[in-house]
């Protein structure tokens with residue numbers, strides 16, 4: 509044990525069972541830099557460089573089994589006659605990874621293309637138009653990918669019953685004329701905006717069946733969703749509409765150890781009342797040129813570790829490598845089935861010789877952004 513930056517550091521001794529790469533909110537568009545509605549800088553062209561750097565790093569690492577892309581593959585500002593081209597351009601980068609990528613739908617995907625088209629373009633492993641699925645990357649480990657816009661005003665035809673029902677809900681819960689505005693809404697009610705959505709009743713029932721089956725087979729489950737599902741992990745305006753219904757199902761079982769999401773670009777982390785970890789991944793779109801936001805999750809029999817890739821330019825000198833876990837006291841410890849979860853809140857990559865400890869990495873111990881080598 510050692511202490512670095514006030515955080516306990518513990519050397520990990522065993523190899524992970526498997527690892528997978530994670531990236532969120534690439535939101536690529538071939539347009540000049542801009543800002544979010546609330547003024548955060550957005551680097552629409554640079555975001556694809558973040559992905560390129562990530563894929564290079566994952567391939568170099570050699571032990572990343574698959575990738576999970578947390579949605580918003582392209583941005584709503586992408587000129588609509590270039591939407592298809594832009595999706596293909598980003599998919600071409602994911603295709604350079606030596607393994608499969610699992611995608612999910614985000615609101616910005618649906619500003620560009622209808623959901624049916626996205627399910628096919630993103631090659632979702634479903635035998636229907638569904639955008640939710642699960643898979644077993646390793647015996648006793650199951651990944652569940654939710655469709656957080658199954659019940660939403662986005663992506664369904666205007667005259668579809670889901671569109672009408674979702675508009676009705678927003679009408680009841682959000683008095684603003686502009687349903688993207690959460691002005692006047694308080695606390696978690698701020699989630700009732702048009703750029704969010706929810707999990708529909710069929711999907712809820714499917715999720716219940718999946719978790720029941722996972723419990724029967726003593727599998728550990730990781731849930732992935734574009735939208736965050738715990739108020740402690742995110743701004744309320746980014747929460748899934750019916751996060752409470754989804755989590756009520758999750759909490760009936762003991763198999764779900766972590767939920768990962770995107771959408772809230774600043775990132776976040778919480779541990780909920782049932783010791784499930786919620787980690788919101790920082791957006792690739794909001795990385796200033798030369799910086800990155802991506803990582804990989806190492807899965808061990810008794811824990812998960814979210815790690816940032818180390819800059820290739822500084823192997824070994826003063827860095828806290830991915831073989832070291834930085835553990836805050838958020839570790840779940842052993843649960844009844846002997847499986848605990850440790851979430852790496854930050855892997856602060858220090859590179860004293862090359863001076864790569866940037867102001868970026870110092871801003872927040874919760875970010876897993878690392879400053880990489882120049883493009």
Ligand SMILES: Nc1ccn([C@@H]2O[C@H](COP(=O)(O)OP(=O)(O)OC[C@H](O)CO)[C@@H](O)[C@H]2O)c(=O)n1
Pocket residue numbers: 544545546580584615616686688689690703743745746771772773
């Ligand atoms: N008060 C607001 C906020 C947003 N909009 C418009 O809604 C669309 C989506 O917003 P955007 O910030 O681009 O959504 P992201 O998915 O990138 O990020 C999610 C948030 O960070 C969650 O908190 C867009 O057209 C905005 O202009 C709005 O009109 N009014």
